[in-house]
Amino acid sequence: xxxxxxxxxxxxxxxxxxxxxxxxxxxxxxxxxxxxxxxxxxxxxxxxxxxxxxxxxxxxxxxxxxxxxxxxxxxxxxxxxxxxxxxxxxxxxxxxxxxxxxxxxxxxxxxxxxxxxxxxxxxxxxxxxxxxxxxxxxxxxxxxxxxxxxxxxxxxxxxxxxxxxxxxxxxxxxxxxxxxxxxxxxxxxxxxxxxxxxxxxxxxxxxxxxxxxxxxxxxxxxxxxxxxxxxxxxxxxxxxxxxxxxxxxxxxxxxxxxxxxxxxxxxxxxxxxxxxxxxxxxxxxxxxxxxxxxxxxxxxxxxxxxxxxxxxxxxxxxxxxxxxxxxxxxxxxxxxxxxxxxxxxxxxxxxxxxxxxxxxxxxxxxxxxxxxxxxxxxxxxxxxxxxxxxxxxxxxxxxxxxxxxxxxxxxxxxxxxxxxxxxxxxxxxxxxxxxxxxxxxxxxxxxxxxxxxxxxxxxxxxx
Amino acid sequence: xxxxxxxxxxxxxxxxxxxxxxxxxxxxxxxxxxxxxxxxxxxxxxxxxxxxxxxxxxxxxxxxxxxxxxxxxxxxxxxxxxxxxxxxxxxxxxxxxxxxxxxxxxxxxxxxxxxxxxxxxxxxxxxxxxxxxxxxxxxxxxxxx
Numbered sequence: 066x067x068x069x070x071x072x073x074x075x076x077x078x079x080x081x082x083x084x085x086x087x088x089x090x091x092x093x094x095x096x097x098x099x100x101x102x103x104x105x106x107x108x109x110x111x112x113x114x115x116x117x118x119x120x121x122x123x124x125x126x127x128x129x130x131x132x133x134x135x136x137x138x139x140x141x142x143x144x145x146x147x148x149x150x151x152x153x154x155x156x157x158x159x160x161x162x163x164x165x166x167x168x169x170x171x172x173x174x175x176x177x178x179x180x181x182x183x184x185x186x187x188x189x190x191x192x193x194x195x196x197x198x199x200x201x202x203x204x205x206x207x208x209x210x211x212x213x214x215x216x217x218x219x220x221x222x223x224x225x226x227x228x229x230x231x232x233x234x235x236x237x238x239x240x241x242x243x244x245x246x247x248x249x250x251x252x253x254x255x256x257x258x259x260x261x262x263x264x265x266x267x268x269x270x271x272x273x274x275x276x277x278x279x280x281x282x283x284x285x286x287x288x289x290x291x292x293x294x295x296x297x298x299x300x301x302x303x304x305x306x307x308x309x310x311x312x313x314x315x316x317x318x319x320x321x322x323x324x325x326x327x328x329x330x331x332x333x334x335x336x337x338x339x340x341x342x343x344x345x346x347x348x349x350x351x352x353x354x355x356x357x358x359x360x361x362x363x364x365x366x367x368x369x370x371x372x373x374x375x376x377x378x379x380x381x382x383x384x385x386x387x388x389x390x391x392x393x394x395x396x397x398x399x400x401x402x403x404x405x406x407x408x409x410x411x412x413x414x415x416x417x418x419x420x421x422x423x424x425x426x427x428x429x430x431x432x433x434x435x436x437x438x439x440x441x442x443x444x445x446x447x448x449x450x451x452x453x454x455x456x457x458x459x460x461x462x463x464x465x466x467x468x469x470x471x472x473x474x475x476x477x478x479x480x481x482x483x484x485x486x487x488x489x490x491x492x493x494x495x496x497x498x499x500x501x502x503x504x505x506x507x508x509x510x511x512x513x514x515x516x517x518x519x520x521x522x523x524x525x526x527x528x
Numbered sequence: 529x530x531x532x533x534x535x536x537x538x539x540x541x542x543x544x545x546x547x548x549x550x551x552x553x554x555x556x557x558x559x560x561x562x563x564x565x566x567x568x569x570x571x572x573x574x575x576x577x578x579x580x581x582x583x584x585x586x587x588x589x590x591x592x593x594x595x596x597x598x599x600x601x602x603x604x605x606x607x608x609x610x611x612x613x614x615x616x617x618x619x620x621x622x623x624x625x626x627x628x629x630x631x632x633x634x635x636x637x638x639x640x641x642x643x644x645x646x647x648x649x650x651x652x653x654x655x656x657x658x659x660x661x662x663x664x665x666x667x668x669x670x671x672x673x
Contacts, residue, residue: 095602098602098636099602101634102631102632102634102635102636102637103631103632103633103634103635103636103637106630106631106637106639107629107630107631107639107640110591110592110639111591111592111600111602111603111636112588112589112590112591112592112600112602112639113588113591115591115592115600115602116588116591175586175587175588175591176586176587176641179585179586180586184586185582188582188585190585190586190588191584191585191586191587191588191589191590192585192590193590193591193598193599193600196588196591227535227539251573251577251578251581252564252568252570252573253568253581253595253596253657253658253661254564254567254568254569254661255561255564255568257596257598258557258560258561293535296535296538297533297534297535297538300535300538300539300541300542301538301541301542303542304538304541304542304545304546307542307545307546307549307550308545308546308549311546311549311550311552311553312549312552312553312556314553315556317598318560319664319667320596320597320663320664320665320667320668321596321597321598321661321663322564322567322568322569322596322661322662322663323560323564323567323664324559324560324563324567325664327560327664328664330556394665394667394669395669397597397667397668398594398597398598398599398601398605399601400601402601403601472672472673473668473669473670473672474669478669478670478671478672479672480604480672481603481604481605481672481673482604482636485636
């Protein structure tokens with residue numbers, strides 16, 4: 066570590082991984098409820114488990130992004146973080162708000178939670194992914210603004226590299242677009258339209274900027290390739306992400322009462338959305354092939370290549386599969402969407418945060434790379450989690466195709482619940498892949514504690 | 529990448545491209561909002577429907593159901609439930625009201641939300657209003673949602 070304040074990332078990463086474990090456990094509960102309908106009913110109904118699963122995902126990724134930014138920005142800016150104290154205080158504010166919110170979901174009925182938190186004053190609850198009580202949303206805004214301020218001031222006072230400037234635009238966008246979460250019109254079409262300004266412009270917009278800059282940073286570190294080359298790639302990747310992704314929002318405006326021209330605009334621009342992900346894959350492999358050093362942290366290199374490939378498959382290929390309006394007409398809101406959502410989030414955002422953790426955690430713990438045993442376990446965990454996610458996605462895709470055929474496409478469409486019964490075997494298989502993923506995660510967490518022979522490398526190779 | 533394509537050019541594509549398409553998105557949004565009255569069924573947006581939307585939200589209905597295809601995929605699509613239930617708000621109310629408190633052994637079941645008569649009517653009217661939104665190609669493809 067070159068700057069002491071980079072070490073703040075550690076607490077953020079530990080919190081992220083703890084919440085990640087919670088997210089997966091609730092995923093397994095939901096998977097079980099798909100096959101044994103009354104599992105944990107009425108104590109934890111499906112809607113509660115899902116809210117916990119998706120909200121924990123968002124929260125832990127935000128912890129991961131913040132930790133990553135606190136780690137890399139001081140080094141890129143060549144100065145200490147503007148305010149380490151603010152970063153530490155905000156950590157506890159965010160963790161406290163997150164834990165209270167999740168406990169609120171689990172311990173009181175949702176309608177009661179809305180009452181306790183005075184949702185009527187500014188009703189924002191009860192919309193997918195934005196289920197947090199209004200007071201929590203205000204907390205998120207405060208934490209996000211403090212984060213932008215802290216990172217922004219550090220960059221302004223220090224060296225402005227392409228990586229930290231792109232990262233800064235990403236996190237400013239993250240904070241700005243979240244403000245649409247407070248706009249909840251009575252008109253359902255307007256509500257849905259602007260809801261996507263948070264959801265789509267996050268995950269298919271500004272989060273891609275964050276992802277690309279984190280990946281670029283780790284690639285510079287582990288390959289030693291010239292910054293000029295990497296920065297050119299970074300610019301062109303994020304340019305393509307926004308050029309395709311902004312109007313690509315239109316692929317969500319096919320069937321919600323919005324004008325017909327979105328069928329064309331949404332289809333054409335979202336068909337371009339795989340391009341930045343494909344470029345990320347080319348970028349990662351070409352940079353690793355041109356490497357000037359063999360970094361002792363093999364696991365971090367694997368995560369970096371893995372996130373590029375899996376983001377392209379999950380977000381790019383699986384997204385494209387159902388993004389054209391004539392196809393989406395049949396697939397909209399089926400298990401196809403679920404399949405895409407899982408692999409895209411894992412490939413793009415989970416894996417890029419794990420890439421940063423893999424690279425920086427050993428350094429924050431005082432060495433260049435984890436010991437040989439720990440790395441071996443981490444690599445096993447990589448494959449177990451990744452292959453489980455591939456399996457889960459393929460199974461849900463098959464289930465989705467069958468659902469579309471039976472419920473949407475056939476001459477004699479069957480009712481939703483009848484079709485769900487037909488899909489039971491797929492859902493059992495999916496649950497097995499979920500358990501595979503959880504095992505991978507346990508192995509991953511264990512790898513941080515594994516003892517073994519330290520890796521050997523030539524010190525002068527590394528900066 | 530080749531040297532003829534400089535970092536400066538890449539940077540200009542990034543800034544120029546994103547600002548341009550952000551402005552296009554804003555322009556399209558203004559146009560969309562102007563055109564919505566033709567399709568969004570706002571003429572039926574009564575006080576009761578507004579109250580129903582709140583009931584829909586504070587019971588996290590979207591945590592299991594989809595509404596116009598968005599939400600969770602655990603329970604049926606409700607954007608056309610009014611049509612599916614024979615254009616009867618009473619049928620919708622009856623269904624919500626009759627859910628067993630302890631669920632159905634081995635099967636998925638909607639929780640019993642203990643809504644009052646007034647709340648039931650409001651949420652049923654909300655679903656009727658959503659069914660009246662004119663979606664492109666009259667999505668969903670058929671009555672099963």
